[in-house]
Structures are given as C-alpha cells and as structure tokens.
Amino acid sequence: MSIGRFLLRRLGSGLITILGVSILVFAFLHIVPGDPVDHLAGDNATPGQREQLEKCLGLDQSLPMQFVSFLGHIADGTLGRQCAGGGGDKRTVAGRIFEVMPYTMWLALAGMLVAIVLALPLGILAAVRRGTWIDTLATTASLSMVAMPQMMFAPLLLFWFFITLGWFPGPGETGALALVLPALAVGTHLMAMLARMTRSSMVEVLGEDYVRTARAKGLPESRVLYVHALRNALLPVITIAGLQFGSMLSGAIVIENVFARPGLGTTLLQGIQERNYPVVQGCVLVIAVIYVVVNILVDLAYGLADPRIRRA
C-alpha cells in the first residue's frame, strides 16, 4: 500500500472517530442535568440577558439544529462563541484555545525531551548490563517513578527547586525557566515508562540472530548496538512515546494545577465547571484531532523505523 493511500484511509477513519467523539460529547452534555444558562448568566441576570445568552448558545434551537450549527462553527474555524457574561462575550472558543495552546505545546515538547534524553541511555545501559546492579537500580528506579503520583512529585519539585534552592521560578510564572520544573514533573513519569520499554525491547533484540551475525562479522560493538539493535528496539518505544505525547498535548491537568499554568486540560475543566458548552465541545474536538493526528504520525514513524512495515 502506498503512503498516500495509507494516509487517506487513516484520515478517513480518523474523521469518523472525531465525529463519533463530537456526537458523544454533544449527547453527554445535553443529558447531564443542570441548565448552562443558570451557570453562565449568574444569579442576578435579567430575563433579557438570559434570553440573549440562550440565543448565543443556540439553546433556542432544536437539538439536531444545535449539532448542525456546531459543525458549522467547526467549518468556519471559530468553534463557536464563548457566550460568557450574559451572552455579551463575542470572543470565539478557538481564540481561547489558541491562547492556551502554546503553554500546552511547550510543556509537552519539553516533557518529551526530558523523557527521551533520560530514558534511552538508561534503558540501553540497563539492557547491555543486564543482570548487574546497574540494571537492578535502573529497573527499580523506573518502576518506582511510574508508581509515584504526580500529585506528590510535582509539589516536591516545587519545594526543592523553588522554595529551598530558589533555582527556578515558582507557580504562575511564565518564560523559559518556568518551564523547567513542570517539564521535569511531566517528563520523569514518561521517562520511567520509556526506559522500561527501551530496556525490555533492547534485551529482546540483542538476542536476535541478526545481532549475532552483526557481531560475528566483526562489526564494532557500538555499531551493533546503535545501528542494528537500537533501530529495531525503538518500535515499541515510538508507539508508547507517541501515544503519551498525544495525551501530554491534551493538557496535563495535574501539573497545570500545581504550577498554576494555563493549558488545554485546564481550559476544558474550566469550560465544564462554567457549563460553557461551546468551550467544552471545542476543547474535546481539538483534543480528539490531536490524538488522531499523533496516531497517524506514530504509524508513519513506524514505517520509517522499520522498512518491513513500509512494504507490507
């Protein structure tokens, strides 16, 4: 199958999935009790304001029409209006998401960087020195890191590096330095998962015939390790890394909460708590799109790493 056809098929099924997610969220929001107008308008809203808000949210239309206008707002790229403040708020949902997206992107990228830079050497080292104390130490450390709740680790990082040492800025700050601690908090968790994956995958690959052949024909060990073994061992690592990257791009709510950072996850949570349907639907849509795109990219990366898959 050519890359083009593969992409088309994946995009097609991705679109169906995204549509499914949208319908589910739409249905869910309308099943759940609680009038969004009450929440958004506040207690002392005039009937006029309430009506205006209802109109802004499109609640005066029938359910199918509401869904159609939701699709229309996707098409025109606004994702609808926020409608806060008695319907007077003309800002678009897309605008609100665009405001927080850079924070989420940078955190995800930095977290990924931390994870990969630490995980690959650690995993490879543990695999090569299998059965030694280095392996035991690396395995124990990564198992513990996976089990450690971020709700404990992130405040601890703040305590050490912001309160005690004062090396990095604290919660609510922005800028490059303020990215370090959240990235560490997000990254170490993923690092632990990836290190374990790298280790087990490397151990398996190092037992393969082609690695023995490579060694037997006198290739230097570094070439055997990094060209022959690592490339094959990376496949499952890429999968996990990709999926986790997708979930980091959807916003790390706990980390955003601890470091008082804006982000997609927090915006979704705010949207839900404000009962602001357009914001919730917009966030969910963006997250679903990110997930689908990341999944397709992971599959493409698979093909790059393993020529057998490309031809299959």
Place this chain on the structure above:
Amino acid sequence: MKRLKGLKLSPSAWVGLGMVLTFVLAGIFGPWIAPYDVSSQAIDLTHKFEGPSSAHWLGTDSNGRDALSQLLFGARKALMLSGIVVAITATIGLTLGTLAGWYRGWVDEVLMRFVDILLSFPGILMNIAIVATVANPGVGVVILALAANGWVGYARVARGQVLALRERDYVTAAIALGASNRRVMWKHLVPNLMGPALVQMSFGLGAIILIEAALAFLGLGPQVDYTWGSMLDQARTFLWKDDWVKLYALIPGLAIMWVVLGANLLGDGLRDRLDPRQRGKS
C-alpha cells in the same frame, strides 16, 4: 482457575503480591485499628500541625486530626472504590470482549468502533470531565466515571484471546458435539480468559488508585471524610511547614505509591508467568 493454582511467581511478583495484600488488610482492618476518629467530630484545633509523637505517630493535619488514622480510613475508601471499579469494569469488558470475539461480524465491528472512539481521548481527561460535569458528585459518580472507559482494556484482552481460542481443537470439538454458544463461551472460553484478565485487573487496580487520587487532588471527588487523594491535596500546604510536620506531605503519596508499585509488580509477574512471550515487556 485451576491453572492459577500452584503458580510459580518470580520474587518481585511475590513482593508485589505482599504489597497489595498489606493494602487489602489495611483496607479491611484499618478503621478498626486506627487510634483516632477522623470524622468532623474529631477536629481538635489545639493539636493542629503537629509532628510525629507517641500520641500521633505520623503527626496531625490542619484540623488536628491524626494522620495515621486518616491513612487507615483512607485505605478502606481506596480499597472499596478500586474493588468495585475493578469488578464492574472487568465484568463489562470481559463480557463484551468475549461476545465480540465469538460472534464477530457487526457485534465486533460496533464494539471496536466504540473502543476506538473511547481510546481517541485521554482516559484520565475523560474521567475528570465526567466527574466535573456533575454538580456535587458522590462516590457513585466517581465509580461511573472510572468505569466509563475502564472496561476497554478488558474488552480488548478478551476479544483477542477469544479470537485465538475459537480456532482451538477443543472448541471445534465442543461445537461439533452440539454445544450451545452460551456453553462454549462459559465452559471453554471464559475460564481461559481468567489469566490475562487477572493481569489486567492487577494493572487496573494501580491505575484506579492513581486516578481517584488525581480527582480528589483537583477537588473533584465527593467531599466526604478522608481519602488519600484529599490528603494529598491538603499535603501540598505541609511542604511549607517546619521540620517533621512536613512528613504529612509524603504520607498519602507514599501510600499510593506502595499500592501502585505492588500492583504493577504483581501484574508484571503474572504476565510473565501466563504468557512467557511477553516476558519483560512493560
């Protein structure tokens, strides 16, 4: 289940089993052996923010309540919640997965589409979203939220397993002998699913404890008594306190870590035992 008897587990799996068992014991007996009450009647502001002492082994919180007692009562809450959620998700997931794998066709198609949709969204965000949507959520809402996507893993495991099992000779033989669909599923398929299901349950337990804590940490769970998550939320402020009072900041996190680590070790060990091809994979 016979296959699971006399199971030889790796040392790390035994350690994991031991860790999970201490959690189960703490959950069952904890509230009885807890030295103090933790309800709102137990508030004692003359003893707030105390470090460890002979009266309060792990110190007290901002309301003067005993930290060790909170930990033990929290274990009961965590055990009940995770037990219920694991039971619900495993039942739903294994049933749907078995049906999809056995009947295939449109049943399978519909189920897998639905699974795809659920998986195209970060699991924990979905849990958070569901709980946040409901005003004043109770424990039931948390269970519902965790079950909403928790069954997916079981369904995939069961479906994959059944798709492989249905080609086995003994299944073919059972069909040839005129066994009904129900009989084949109950007598021949489900018993062979229990191993992989147990692995999934083990990992599921750890995940549920973590997510429940995250919910309470974000202030989204039911606002009742003590859970490890609400302790974690409170614990944040203790990092700013003096000396040993800080200990409170670590207690709930370490308790959660203990259970999750134990569950993961056990899950790894069971998987190695039941499916040697998967050995060492995380």
